[in-house]
Amino acid sequence: MRDAVRAAAGIAVALALHSLLSRTVSSWTPLFHVFLLVVLFAAQLRGELFGAVMGTFSGLVVDTLSLGVFGIAGLSMTIIGYLAGAVAKRINVLSFFRNFLFLFIMTALEFILWSLLAILLVGQPLAGARSLLARPLVTALVGAVLFSTYRRIQKRHGK
Protein backbone atom coordinates (compact mmCIF):
# COMPACT_ATOMS: atom_id res chain seq x y z
CA MET A 1 0.00 0.00 0.00
CA ARG A 2 2.80 2.36 0.99
CA ASP A 3 4.62 1.55 -2.25
CA ALA A 4 1.51 2.33 -4.29
CA VAL A 5 1.21 5.72 -2.60
CA ARG A 6 4.92 6.36 -3.20
CA ALA A 7 4.59 5.43 -6.87
CA ALA A 8 1.52 7.65 -7.33
CA ALA A 9 3.25 10.54 -5.54
CA GLY A 10 6.37 10.11 -7.68
CA ILE A 11 4.40 10.21 -10.91
CA ALA A 12 2.32 13.17 -9.71
CA VAL A 13 5.50 15.10 -8.88
CA ALA A 14 6.95 14.27 -12.31
CA LEU A 15 3.75 15.37 -14.01
CA ALA A 16 3.67 18.64 -12.06
CA LEU A 17 7.34 19.30 -12.85
CA HIS A 18 6.80 18.55 -16.53
CA SER A 19 3.85 20.98 -16.65
CA LEU A 20 5.91 23.67 -14.95
CA LEU A 21 8.86 23.15 -17.30
CA SER A 22 6.54 23.22 -20.32
CA ARG A 23 5.20 26.59 -19.28
CA THR A 24 8.43 28.21 -18.18
CA VAL A 25 11.44 26.83 -20.07
CA SER A 26 9.91 24.88 -22.93
CA SER A 27 13.20 24.38 -24.77
CA TRP A 28 14.49 22.43 -21.74
CA THR A 29 11.61 19.95 -21.86
CA PRO A 30 13.33 17.44 -24.17
CA LEU A 31 16.69 17.81 -22.40
CA PHE A 32 15.48 16.96 -18.91
CA HIS A 33 13.56 13.66 -18.82
CA VAL A 34 11.78 14.18 -15.54
CA PHE A 35 9.67 10.98 -15.82
CA LEU A 36 12.71 8.77 -16.38
CA LEU A 37 14.49 10.43 -13.48
CA VAL A 38 11.60 9.46 -11.18
CA VAL A 39 11.85 5.86 -12.44
CA LEU A 40 15.62 5.76 -11.85
CA PHE A 41 15.21 7.22 -8.35
CA ALA A 42 12.58 4.61 -7.55
CA ALA A 43 14.79 1.82 -8.90
CA GLN A 44 17.79 2.99 -6.86
CA LEU A 45 15.85 3.33 -3.65
CA ARG A 46 13.42 0.39 -3.86
CA GLY A 47 14.94 -2.16 -6.22
CA GLU A 48 14.28 -3.59 -9.67
CA LEU A 49 10.63 -4.58 -9.21
CA PHE A 50 9.56 -1.16 -8.02
CA GLY A 51 11.67 0.37 -10.80
CA ALA A 52 9.92 -1.76 -13.42
CA VAL A 53 6.44 -0.93 -12.08
CA MET A 54 7.30 2.77 -11.94
CA GLY A 55 8.70 2.47 -15.46
CA THR A 56 5.41 0.99 -16.66
CA PHE A 57 3.23 3.74 -15.19
CA SER A 58 5.59 6.63 -16.00
CA GLY A 59 5.98 5.25 -19.52
CA LEU A 60 2.23 5.17 -20.01
CA VAL A 61 2.09 8.81 -18.90
CA VAL A 62 4.83 9.77 -21.39
CA ASP A 63 3.07 7.82 -24.15
CA THR A 64 -0.20 9.58 -23.42
CA LEU A 65 1.31 13.05 -23.44
CA SER A 66 3.26 12.48 -26.65
CA LEU A 67 2.34 11.61 -30.21
CA GLY A 68 3.33 8.32 -31.80
CA VAL A 69 2.66 4.70 -30.98
CA PHE A 70 1.24 4.23 -27.49
CA GLY A 71 3.41 1.83 -25.49
CA ILE A 72 6.91 2.50 -26.79
CA ALA A 73 8.00 4.67 -23.86
CA GLY A 74 6.22 2.29 -21.48
CA LEU A 75 8.20 -0.69 -22.73
CA SER A 76 11.56 1.09 -22.80
CA MET A 77 11.09 2.65 -19.35
CA THR A 78 9.97 -0.66 -17.82
CA ILE A 79 13.12 -2.39 -19.07
CA ILE A 80 15.35 0.47 -17.89
CA GLY A 81 13.58 0.64 -14.51
CA TYR A 82 14.25 -3.07 -13.94
CA LEU A 83 17.81 -2.86 -15.20
CA ALA A 84 18.57 0.21 -13.06
CA GLY A 85 17.24 -1.50 -9.94
CA ALA A 86 19.28 -4.63 -10.63
CA VAL A 87 22.47 -2.65 -11.27
CA ALA A 88 22.00 -0.37 -8.24
CA LYS A 89 21.60 -3.48 -6.06
CA ARG A 90 24.93 -4.93 -7.20
CA ILE A 91 27.10 -1.85 -7.71
CA ASN A 92 27.54 1.04 -5.31
CA VAL A 93 26.21 4.12 -7.12
CA LEU A 94 25.80 6.38 -4.10
CA SER A 95 28.71 8.80 -4.57
CA PHE A 96 28.04 11.87 -6.72
CA PHE A 97 30.25 10.91 -9.66
CA ARG A 98 29.16 7.26 -9.73
CA ASN A 99 25.53 8.32 -9.47
CA PHE A 100 25.99 10.78 -12.33
CA LEU A 101 27.61 8.08 -14.46
CA PHE A 102 24.89 5.57 -13.59
CA LEU A 103 22.09 8.02 -14.47
CA PHE A 104 23.89 9.05 -17.67
CA ILE A 105 24.25 5.45 -18.88
CA MET A 106 20.66 4.53 -17.97
CA THR A 107 19.20 7.65 -19.67
CA ALA A 108 21.29 7.04 -22.79
CA LEU A 109 20.25 3.37 -22.84
CA GLU A 110 16.57 4.34 -22.53
CA PHE A 111 16.92 6.80 -25.39
CA ILE A 112 18.61 4.20 -27.60
CA LEU A 113 16.00 1.58 -26.72
CA TRP A 114 13.13 4.02 -27.35
CA SER A 115 14.63 5.05 -30.70
CA LEU A 116 15.17 1.43 -31.78
CA LEU A 117 11.58 0.55 -30.89
CA ALA A 118 10.34 3.64 -32.74
CA ILE A 119 12.31 2.65 -35.85
CA LEU A 120 11.17 -0.96 -35.60
CA LEU A 121 7.49 -0.20 -35.09
CA VAL A 122 6.78 3.03 -36.93
CA GLY A 123 9.88 3.60 -39.01
CA GLN A 124 10.65 6.89 -37.27
CA PRO A 125 14.27 7.94 -37.76
CA LEU A 126 16.60 8.41 -34.80
CA ALA A 127 16.67 11.90 -33.35
CA GLY A 128 19.87 13.93 -33.79
CA ALA A 129 23.10 13.07 -32.07
CA ARG A 130 22.75 16.28 -30.08
CA SER A 131 19.77 14.97 -28.14
CA LEU A 132 21.48 11.58 -27.80
CA LEU A 133 24.18 13.28 -25.75
CA ALA A 134 22.42 16.32 -24.36
CA ARG A 135 19.45 14.58 -22.76
CA PRO A 136 21.41 12.01 -20.72
CA LEU A 137 23.93 14.69 -19.76
CA VAL A 138 21.37 17.18 -18.44
CA THR A 139 19.14 14.52 -16.86
CA ALA A 140 22.09 12.80 -15.16
CA LEU A 141 23.52 16.06 -13.86
CA VAL A 142 20.24 17.29 -12.39
CA GLY A 143 19.51 13.79 -11.08
CA ALA A 144 22.89 13.42 -9.37
CA VAL A 145 22.50 16.81 -7.68
CA LEU A 146 18.97 15.96 -6.51
CA PHE A 147 20.01 12.51 -5.29
CA SER A 148 22.99 13.80 -3.32
CA THR A 149 20.75 16.49 -1.76
CA TYR A 150 18.21 13.82 -0.85
CA ARG A 151 20.92 11.67 0.76
CA ARG A 152 22.26 14.64 2.72
CA ILE A 153 18.79 15.42 4.05
CA GLN A 154 18.35 11.76 5.02
CA LYS A 155 21.70 11.73 6.83
CA ARG A 156 20.79 14.90 8.70
CA HIS A 157 17.60 13.24 9.90
CA GLY A 158 19.59 10.16 10.95
CA LYS A 159 17.92 7.74 8.51
Place this chain on the structure above:
Amino acid sequence: MPLFPREKRSSRIFIALIVFHLVLLSFQVPLGTEPTFVEKSVFAVLTPIQHGVVAVVRFLGRLWRTYFYFHHVQLQNQDMRREIYYLRQENALLRHSLERFQAKEGLRLFFLQTQRSIHVASVISLDPVNYKKAMIIDQGRLAGLAKNMVVLDGAGHLVGRIIEPLSLAEATVQLISDESSGVGVVIQGNKGAGVLAGEGSGLCQLKYILSTAEGISVGDEVLTSGYDRIYPPGLPVGTIISVGRDSALFKTIVVRPFFDFNKLDLVAVIVPPEEAPASRRPGP
Protein backbone atom coordinates in the same frame (compact mmCIF):
# COMPACT_ATOMS: atom_id res chain seq x y z
CA MET B 1 22.98 -20.25 -10.15
CA PRO B 2 19.48 -20.86 -8.70
CA LEU B 3 17.28 -17.79 -8.16
CA PHE B 4 15.88 -16.96 -4.71
CA PRO B 5 12.05 -16.95 -4.44
CA ARG B 6 12.03 -13.13 -4.19
CA GLU B 7 14.12 -12.77 -7.34
CA LYS B 8 11.93 -15.32 -9.10
CA ARG B 9 8.85 -13.29 -8.20
CA SER B 10 10.51 -10.09 -9.47
CA SER B 11 11.45 -11.75 -12.76
CA ARG B 12 7.92 -13.08 -13.23
CA ILE B 13 6.34 -9.70 -12.60
CA PHE B 14 8.87 -8.05 -14.91
CA ILE B 15 8.05 -10.53 -17.69
CA ALA B 16 4.33 -9.93 -17.08
CA LEU B 17 4.88 -6.17 -17.45
CA ILE B 18 6.79 -6.68 -20.70
CA VAL B 19 4.01 -8.89 -22.06
CA PHE B 20 1.46 -6.22 -21.03
CA HIS B 21 3.37 -3.59 -23.04
CA LEU B 22 3.72 -5.89 -26.04
CA VAL B 23 -0.04 -6.50 -25.99
CA LEU B 24 -0.60 -2.74 -25.79
CA LEU B 25 1.75 -2.21 -28.73
CA SER B 26 0.10 -4.93 -30.80
CA PHE B 27 -3.23 -3.14 -30.34
CA GLN B 28 -1.75 0.27 -31.09
CA VAL B 29 0.51 -0.38 -34.08
CA PRO B 30 -2.31 -1.04 -36.59
CA LEU B 31 -4.08 2.13 -35.39
CA GLY B 32 -1.06 4.40 -35.97
CA THR B 33 -1.52 7.65 -34.07
CA GLU B 34 -5.23 7.04 -33.40
CA PRO B 35 -5.58 6.64 -29.62
CA THR B 36 -6.85 3.42 -28.05
CA PHE B 37 -9.31 3.26 -25.17
CA VAL B 38 -6.41 2.86 -22.71
CA GLU B 39 -4.67 5.99 -24.00
CA LYS B 40 -7.92 7.99 -23.89
CA SER B 41 -8.54 6.84 -20.32
CA VAL B 42 -5.03 7.71 -19.14
CA PHE B 43 -5.36 11.09 -20.88
CA ALA B 44 -8.67 11.76 -19.12
CA VAL B 45 -7.06 11.02 -15.74
CA LEU B 46 -3.76 12.84 -16.28
CA THR B 47 -4.63 16.09 -17.94
CA PRO B 48 -6.86 17.40 -15.12
CA ILE B 49 -3.83 17.01 -12.81
CA GLN B 50 -1.73 19.08 -15.20
CA HIS B 51 -4.58 21.51 -15.57
CA GLY B 52 -4.70 21.81 -11.77
CA VAL B 53 -0.94 22.34 -11.46
CA VAL B 54 -0.97 25.06 -14.11
CA ALA B 55 -4.02 26.67 -12.48
CA VAL B 56 -2.29 26.72 -9.07
CA VAL B 57 0.91 28.17 -10.56
CA ARG B 58 -1.09 30.75 -12.47
CA PHE B 59 -3.07 31.58 -9.33
CA LEU B 60 0.09 32.03 -7.24
CA GLY B 61 1.68 34.13 -9.95
CA ARG B 62 -1.44 36.25 -10.20
CA LEU B 63 -1.57 36.60 -6.42
CA TRP B 64 1.98 37.87 -6.40
CA ARG B 65 1.49 40.26 -9.27
CA THR B 66 -1.94 41.44 -8.26
CA TYR B 67 -1.55 42.04 -4.55
CA PHE B 68 2.08 42.96 -4.30
CA TYR B 69 2.37 44.90 -7.45
CA PHE B 70 0.22 47.54 -9.15
CA HIS B 71 -3.20 45.99 -8.76
CA HIS B 72 -5.24 48.21 -11.02
CA VAL B 73 -2.59 48.69 -13.70
CA GLN B 74 -2.02 44.99 -13.89
CA LEU B 75 -5.69 44.18 -14.47
CA GLN B 76 -5.99 46.92 -17.06
CA ASN B 77 -2.86 45.67 -18.75
CA GLN B 78 -4.20 42.11 -18.82
CA ASP B 79 -7.46 43.25 -20.43
CA MET B 80 -5.59 45.28 -23.00
CA ARG B 81 -3.23 42.45 -23.84
CA ARG B 82 -6.18 40.12 -24.27
CA GLU B 83 -7.88 42.66 -26.50
CA ILE B 84 -4.68 43.16 -28.52
CA TYR B 85 -4.43 39.41 -28.88
CA TYR B 86 -7.93 39.21 -30.34
CA LEU B 87 -7.33 42.22 -32.56
CA ARG B 88 -4.10 40.74 -33.90
CA GLN B 89 -5.85 37.49 -34.66
CA GLU B 90 -8.70 39.27 -36.36
CA ASN B 91 -6.33 41.56 -38.20
CA ALA B 92 -4.19 38.69 -39.49
CA LEU B 93 -7.21 36.68 -40.59
CA LEU B 94 -8.79 39.69 -42.28
CA ARG B 95 -5.58 40.74 -43.98
CA HIS B 96 -5.05 37.32 -45.46
CA SER B 97 -8.68 36.90 -46.42
CA LEU B 98 -8.64 40.33 -48.08
CA GLU B 99 -5.93 39.13 -50.38
CA ARG B 100 -8.06 36.18 -51.35
CA PHE B 101 -11.62 37.42 -51.31
CA GLN B 102 -12.19 40.61 -53.18
CA ALA B 103 -15.96 40.40 -53.33
CA LYS B 104 -17.66 42.63 -50.76
CA GLU B 105 -20.22 40.05 -49.77
CA GLY B 106 -17.58 37.41 -49.17
CA LEU B 107 -15.62 39.83 -47.04
CA ARG B 108 -18.66 40.80 -44.99
CA LEU B 109 -19.48 37.16 -44.29
CA PHE B 110 -15.85 36.39 -43.37
CA PHE B 111 -15.76 39.35 -40.99
CA LEU B 112 -18.93 38.16 -39.26
CA GLN B 113 -17.41 34.73 -38.99
CA THR B 114 -14.03 35.72 -37.52
CA GLN B 115 -15.67 37.98 -34.95
CA ARG B 116 -17.08 35.03 -33.08
CA SER B 117 -14.98 32.10 -34.10
CA ILE B 118 -11.79 32.59 -32.09
CA HIS B 119 -11.40 30.70 -28.84
CA VAL B 120 -8.35 31.46 -26.68
CA ALA B 121 -6.67 28.59 -24.81
CA SER B 122 -3.58 28.24 -22.61
CA VAL B 123 -0.90 25.65 -23.20
CA ILE B 124 -0.63 23.35 -20.18
CA SER B 125 1.95 20.84 -21.37
CA LEU B 126 4.31 20.01 -24.22
CA ASP B 127 5.17 16.62 -25.68
CA PRO B 128 7.72 15.14 -23.20
CA VAL B 129 9.55 13.19 -25.91
CA ASN B 130 9.80 15.93 -28.52
CA TYR B 131 8.25 19.28 -27.69
CA LYS B 132 8.12 20.19 -31.37
CA LYS B 133 5.47 17.56 -32.10
CA ALA B 134 2.46 18.17 -29.85
CA MET B 135 1.06 20.08 -26.90
CA ILE B 136 -1.96 20.00 -24.61
CA ILE B 137 -4.26 23.00 -24.13
CA ASP B 138 -6.70 23.80 -21.34
CA GLN B 139 -9.90 23.75 -23.40
CA GLY B 140 -11.82 20.71 -24.52
CA ARG B 141 -15.20 19.43 -25.63
CA LEU B 142 -16.99 21.57 -23.01
CA ALA B 143 -15.70 24.70 -24.75
CA GLY B 144 -16.95 23.39 -28.09
CA LEU B 145 -13.60 22.16 -29.35
CA ALA B 146 -13.57 19.23 -31.76
CA LYS B 147 -11.09 17.21 -33.79
CA ASN B 148 -9.39 19.02 -36.70
CA MET B 149 -10.09 22.55 -35.44
CA VAL B 150 -7.27 24.87 -36.47
CA VAL B 151 -4.90 26.39 -33.89
CA LEU B 152 -3.07 29.70 -34.39
CA ASP B 153 -0.53 31.64 -32.33
CA GLY B 154 -0.92 35.20 -31.02
CA ALA B 155 -0.01 36.74 -34.38
CA GLY B 156 -2.38 34.55 -36.42
CA HIS B 157 0.30 32.15 -37.67
CA LEU B 158 -0.62 28.51 -38.15
CA VAL B 159 0.41 26.27 -35.24
CA GLY B 160 -1.48 23.02 -35.85
CA ARG B 161 -4.80 21.29 -35.36
CA ILE B 162 -6.77 19.56 -32.61
CA ILE B 163 -6.41 15.76 -32.58
CA GLU B 164 -7.45 12.90 -30.31
CA PRO B 165 -7.24 12.35 -27.38
CA LEU B 166 -9.68 15.16 -26.60
CA SER B 167 -11.27 15.25 -23.16
CA LEU B 168 -13.95 17.50 -21.65
CA ALA B 169 -11.54 20.21 -20.52
CA GLU B 170 -8.29 19.46 -22.39
CA ALA B 171 -7.26 18.86 -25.97
CA THR B 172 -4.17 17.64 -27.80
CA VAL B 173 -2.76 19.84 -30.57
CA GLN B 174 -0.64 18.30 -33.31
CA LEU B 175 1.93 20.89 -34.37
CA ILE B 176 2.67 21.40 -38.07
CA SER B 177 6.29 20.49 -37.27
CA ASP B 178 5.30 16.90 -36.39
CA GLU B 179 6.44 14.27 -38.93
CA SER B 180 2.95 12.85 -39.34
CA SER B 181 1.36 16.26 -39.93
CA GLY B 182 0.36 17.30 -43.44
CA VAL B 183 -0.85 20.75 -44.49
CA GLY B 184 -1.95 21.75 -47.98
CA VAL B 185 0.01 24.91 -48.80
CA VAL B 186 0.80 27.34 -51.60
CA ILE B 187 3.85 29.52 -52.10
CA GLN B 188 2.89 33.18 -52.13
CA GLY B 189 2.58 34.56 -55.62
CA ASN B 190 1.14 31.31 -57.03
CA LYS B 191 4.60 29.79 -57.42
CA GLY B 192 3.39 26.29 -56.59
CA ALA B 193 1.19 24.17 -54.35
CA GLY B 194 2.31 21.24 -52.23
CA VAL B 195 2.07 19.50 -48.89
CA LEU B 196 3.92 20.71 -45.83
CA ALA B 197 5.14 17.97 -43.48
CA GLY B 198 7.12 18.38 -40.28
CA GLU B 199 10.64 17.11 -39.76
CA GLY B 200 10.31 16.75 -35.99
CA SER B 201 13.18 19.17 -35.49
CA GLY B 202 11.10 22.34 -35.66
CA LEU B 203 11.45 22.76 -39.43
CA CYS B 204 9.11 21.51 -42.16
CA GLN B 205 9.52 20.09 -45.65
CA LEU B 206 7.47 21.38 -48.55
CA LYS B 207 6.80 18.30 -50.67
CA TYR B 208 5.60 17.67 -54.21
CA ILE B 209 6.84 20.89 -55.79
CA LEU B 210 7.99 19.92 -59.27
CA SER B 211 11.62 20.44 -60.18
CA THR B 212 10.44 22.42 -63.17
CA ALA B 213 8.66 25.03 -60.98
CA GLU B 214 10.38 28.38 -61.39
CA GLY B 215 10.76 31.51 -59.32
CA ILE B 216 10.84 29.81 -55.91
CA SER B 217 13.48 31.36 -53.71
CA VAL B 218 14.61 31.60 -50.10
CA GLY B 219 12.42 34.05 -48.19
CA ASP B 220 9.19 33.23 -50.01
CA GLU B 221 6.17 33.03 -47.73
CA VAL B 222 4.09 29.85 -47.51
CA LEU B 223 0.32 30.02 -46.92
CA THR B 224 -2.36 27.39 -46.40
CA SER B 225 -4.14 26.45 -49.62
CA GLY B 226 -7.32 24.97 -48.14
CA TYR B 227 -7.08 21.92 -50.40
CA ASP B 228 -6.80 19.58 -47.41
CA ARG B 229 -10.25 20.73 -46.18
CA ILE B 230 -8.90 21.12 -42.64
CA TYR B 231 -6.96 24.37 -42.70
CA PRO B 232 -8.76 27.40 -44.17
CA PRO B 233 -6.94 29.06 -47.09
CA GLY B 234 -4.65 32.05 -46.65
CA LEU B 235 -3.23 31.39 -43.18
CA PRO B 236 0.47 32.27 -42.90
CA VAL B 237 2.55 29.14 -42.24
CA GLY B 238 6.22 29.96 -42.62
CA THR B 239 9.13 31.07 -44.77
CA ILE B 240 11.24 29.07 -47.20
CA ILE B 241 14.80 28.80 -45.86
CA SER B 242 16.33 26.50 -48.46
CA VAL B 243 15.55 25.23 -51.94
CA GLY B 244 17.34 22.20 -53.34
CA ARG B 245 16.88 19.53 -55.97
CA ASP B 246 17.82 16.04 -54.87
CA SER B 247 15.41 13.98 -56.94
CA ALA B 248 14.60 14.15 -60.61
CA LEU B 249 10.93 14.91 -60.05
CA PHE B 250 10.55 17.20 -57.02
CA LYS B 251 12.41 20.03 -55.33
CA THR B 252 13.59 19.74 -51.72
CA ILE B 253 12.23 22.79 -49.93
CA VAL B 254 12.69 23.48 -46.21
CA VAL B 255 10.28 25.84 -44.46
CA ARG B 256 10.69 27.47 -41.05
CA PRO B 257 7.28 27.92 -39.38
CA PHE B 258 6.38 31.45 -38.29
CA PHE B 259 5.29 30.50 -34.77
CA ASP B 260 7.85 30.45 -31.97
CA PHE B 261 7.93 27.26 -29.86
CA ASN B 262 9.14 29.19 -26.83
CA LYS B 263 6.33 31.72 -26.95
CA LEU B 264 3.38 29.35 -27.21
CA ASP B 265 1.69 30.38 -23.98
CA LEU B 266 -1.68 31.35 -25.43
CA VAL B 267 -3.12 29.99 -28.64
CA ALA B 268 -6.28 30.69 -30.62
CA VAL B 269 -8.54 27.88 -31.78
CA ILE B 270 -10.71 28.67 -34.77
CA VAL B 271 -14.19 27.34 -34.10
CA PRO B 272 -16.26 26.95 -37.29
CA PRO B 273 -19.32 29.27 -37.26
CA GLU B 274 -21.87 26.48 -37.01
CA GLU B 275 -20.15 25.20 -33.84
CA ALA B 276 -19.36 28.54 -32.23
CA PRO B 277 -21.66 29.80 -29.47
CA ALA B 278 -23.16 33.27 -30.00
CA SER B 279 -20.35 35.18 -28.34
CA ARG B 280 -16.85 34.04 -27.51
CA ARG B 281 -15.17 37.36 -27.88
CA PRO B 282 -15.03 39.58 -24.78
CA GLY B 283 -16.54 43.01 -25.01
CA PRO B 284 -14.33 46.04 -25.47
